[in-house]
Amino acid sequence: MIPAVLGAAALLAALQATTPPYATLTGPISTVGRQSDTVSSDTFSVKINRVLKAKSIAYKQFGRAVDLQSSGVWVAVSAELQAFQKTVPVRAATLIGSSGRMYRQSRRAGDAPNVLSTKTVQPGLPTTGLLVFELPEDELRNMKLVLSEQYDPQLKDEISVSLETIETAPQARLEIRKDGV
């Protein structure tokens, strides 16, 4: 009798200790991949074209020249997104730096041409665009790019791509034009 009760208590304690927390149970459905591959989740896929780093970013907005400086480094990721079954607005992009800190895409450069946050991906129409981040220079190793429809997705797809470390130094100025970087 007593061993049965103790055994049941031990089993229940083990179950309780290993239950995932609520945030994980209702959190993102994650797909992980590498920069060289097209990483696909159920609803959308990502193919990274280029990753560039620069000390400053320049573009034209309504004919006015915009020049953005940073205390760190700008990272511009050019990616192609595809939606499979339904229109997907990919609004959330985060770079996880080498320290694990999460750097969301910069709204300072939110009105640059070609930025993905203004584009909606339609099924059958691959969409290419830019994701712009700013982060300290020592966070640039072993970065991960995380994309989803919204920040903190709940039971929605999230794609995480490991980016290759760029050995070259950041260029002084990155010009973003309508036709590319």
Added chain:
Amino acid sequence: MGGLKRAMRSKTGKAWLTKLLAGAGGLLAASISLGYTLYERRQADVVPQVEVATPVDAGRWKVSFAGSALAKEMPNGAKISPGKKAIVVSMMLENLSAQSSNLYGSLIKPTNLPDTPKPQYYLSRDRAILWDLQPRMPEAVTAVWEVPANVALPDVLRLRVEGEFFKPRDNLYNAPGWFPLGTVAEIALPLDGETSETKP
């Protein structure tokens, strides 16, 4: 007959003892809880006063003030709302958390201004509205409060810095979160006269 009486008495004795123990246990639990609450509040609420250019650690944000002034226009060049005055406080603000954040609205509260809403923050580098601040990247920002033009302004602006603390697992969702800590610092900034651009 005597045995029955004795059995009854010991039963009543046992019941009386059980009740006493239950009551004492409850009383002990309540007094431990009260004692712990009092213990947590044992320190007098003394709020440290800081000077200009001294960094203040408010949990999620680190702020160091530069100065305050009355402004002729908003830091991004926009006009001040008609019938209002703009009080501008310039500071260095750094995000100490592990994620980009724009939750600095409740960080600083003026104590000697009448009912003020949350301030509007501007990034001095861009001369534009401030959005997110990235971790480990301090920036020079300005906070602007708009008050009605007919309000008498003090000579010295007193500000309170509200702190937050991080809990990796909260009580409700077992998820990480930031919770209010109370005032961590106070500062008195002389309010300069009308300037067209804030002091660096």
Added chain:
Amino acid sequence: MAFDRERRTWLLSLASLPLLVVAAVVVNAWRNIEDYRHRIETDIQQGSGQLDYAGAAWRLEKVRLIGDGRDAQLRLPGEMRLIIVRMVATAARDIGDGWGQCEVSLVDGTGRRWLPLDVILSSDISRDLEPDNEPLKGCGITSLDPPHQDHAALIEEKFVVPDAAIPTLSVRLSVAALRPRAIGFPLALN
């Protein structure tokens, strides 16, 4: 004899346990199941002429295909095409708030869905194509001020679709109160 009866009761209770667990799960999940059903569209009534739905008679008024150069001399890059769908709904009774959370989408033969462009982009495109006319409202905005009995409403939604999907496209409309029931009209382009 009593032992047998007790044993039978025990076995009966054990056997009914799975059924009770299932019943408990269903009872607790009922509200979530209902919410889920009100978000999906499974029962679609297709038609070419007029369809009755949500207290009004609907029909497809006009479909414009833009991007291959034929309409508005506008060419869009690559496979991208713009489709503008107009529908007319004649109310058979006062709609009130019966059109809440109205959803319009384009569906192709394989089940892919295209959602309409957002209001700001849609208005900008309307002003570019027809600068003299006021942009027409989408279904969501019309549902806030629906037509009264015997009045009609004109609804327009814009979609960006690939050229390859156009032959099999149909437009689908549903409202929250009646989902999973929806109505659909084949676009019959090309």
